[in-house]
Amino acid sequence: MKPYDVAAIRARFPSLANTLPDGRPIAFLDGPAGTQVPQSVIDAYADFFLRANANNGGLFSTSRAQGEGEDAAHRAAEDLLNAPKESVKFGANMSTLNFQLSRSLARELKAGDEVIVTQLDHDANYSPWRLLAEDHGLVLKTIRLNAADGTLDMEHYASLLGPRTKIVATGMSSNALGTINPTKKIVEAAHAVGALTVLDAVCSAPHYPVDVQALDTDFLLCSPYKFYGPHAGLLYGKLPLLERFGRYKVRPAHDLWETGTPAFEAMAGVTAAINHIAWIGAEFGDPADQAPLSGRRGQLRAGLKAITRYETELVRLLLDGVDQISGVQVRGITDRARLNERTSIVSFTMDFATPDEAAEHLGNDGIQVWSGDFYAPNAIDALGLTEKGGVLRTGLMSYNTADEVQRLLTSLKALAASTR
Ligand SMILES: Cc1ncc(COP(=O)(O)O)c(C=O)c1O
Known part of the structure; x- marks a missing residue:
């Protein structure tokens, strides 16, 4: 090492x-x-436009090259989050994906159902739920912040949970104060009352490993432009939930979440950004830290x-x-x-x-x-x-x-x- x-x-x-x-x-x-980007991300953009600039699904070479790049980006994003195959979707940015997610989850919510958010979060994990509550007569409950050290009041969280809690949407760590929340505990407590969890990992993914399977979260969002990549957003969801709630698509598109023509060039850049972090691990990481993962x-x-x-x-x-x-x-x-x-x-x-x-x-x-x-x-x-x-x-x-x-x-x- x-x-x-x-x-x-x-x-x-x-x-x-x-x-x-x-x-x-x-x-x-x-x-x-938003971070600066390595040369490899810049090169990935140029490579896309020079070699693979076509829409997906075409029966010709540049479209095939683009399709390979698109697949590679999905595999890279899955690796970053230790997510199963096909469980990470690309979008414009975290905020837009969270509005899409919240609207999609609404189909199984009814007036009086409760959504828990936090006082600490970026508004991108607050207002999608605040506005959803307004639109559907839901009750929005907000976990208090301990002003002294910028942590969440976990006793207050426990007191907000109940049989009507349907969604708990919290950040993993704060973009304003740097606090890392006890996310695993938050997810466990939400699941104990049957609620779904939505984690905002935008300010976590650049700083420490985020493992969606270890967290057991139902959904998680992050933004590659915060971890040395281009402007884009990522949404992880458990596969049965992506299937169950995916809705807003045009025909005959097959993907339930990636609507319209995505920024293929950004996907290429995301692969390069993730490979950059993997390079840091290969060069300067402690091999013992790789466990229990490999590759x-x-x-x-x-x-x-x-x-x-x-x-x-x-x-x-x-x-x-x-x-x-x-x-x-x-x-x-x-x-x-x-x-x-x-x-x-x-x-x-x-x-x-x-x-x-x-x-x-x-x-x-x-x-x-x-x-x-x-x-x-x-x-x-x-x-x-x-x-x-x-x-x-x-x-x-x-x-x-x-x-x-x-x-x-x-x-x-x-x-x-x-x-x-
Ligand atoms: C913690 C956190 N969540 C969400 C967002 C919104 O991300 P995006 O710009 O991808 O919509 C940001 C952006 O600064 C952020 O810091």
Whole structure:
């Protein structure tokens, strides 16, 4: 097993070499809103358009080449999520797929049925259910957030479950605060009352292995553009459920979920992105981490575990650094003994600047971070930060470096000093 070589990983991403007009490097700490892509993803797009640009099902060579690419993308997505064959569907993005899923599940719901969501989630796993409840007279129940550390109130969750609970839709980890939810427990409790589960893995899939079979979730969604791929969405469903609820298709299409002509070029890019993570596993992963999987599934698992370890060290560095800057308050888990309960999305507020002011200051120094609520308005509201402009969010990805974290800290210190 080779040590994690961030320089070798970065060398695969041409856009990381971009600079500001004055030549200063850019630190891409904006990954949770969309990561940079390796050259292999760019090449996959070019290859599709040069070699396989045809619709599917044609009795000629380019269509056959396209069909092979489409199959390869499905196999890759299944490997990433450790999902059975044909159980992962491609769509435009997570939000659109979740609206489609929620509308499809509605066919077996009736007024008074209950759907549980969370206060922590991105709105893409809240509003599809909120609007479904409005349309069909369902009761929407929301699991509370513990504002102190950004975790879900699991006792509150237990109190919301009941015989009328039909769907539990929760995130696996928060895009705003980095919290990793006790997802397996959430799924087990939902199943105990006969409810279906819908997990949002958008901010999990880039940071740690997501195994739909181990989780036993009924549905799960994620977005490849958050894990080094192109803009697209993935929906996993247990095969009998995909069959039972799939509905909104045109004739004579055979697939119940992939409506219309998909972005074939994005599928090619997704395969390349997933192969990139498998490459990290093959190069820098601990072979023992592959178990109980093997082949590309094992490499993906080992790769994501290597990524988790590396990103956790960056989190530690960032948390230790911001502790040294007075007036900075991290929102979410900071206890160093609990770093396995959070991802490397780290958000904070400052008493010397609003999140927008800080993001602009950092941006001028070539350090790209986001500010605001990141479409998680309920969570930001629960923290009492809506009027204050939300939080400043840093996303430490597999290609970020300790040096970039230091640059962020130095720039933030300079901002603090300039305001005092
Ligand atoms: C946790 C989470 N869920 C859902 C979404 C929505 O994903 P998409 O842009 O693919 O619709 C995002 C996007 O930022 C997200 O961070």
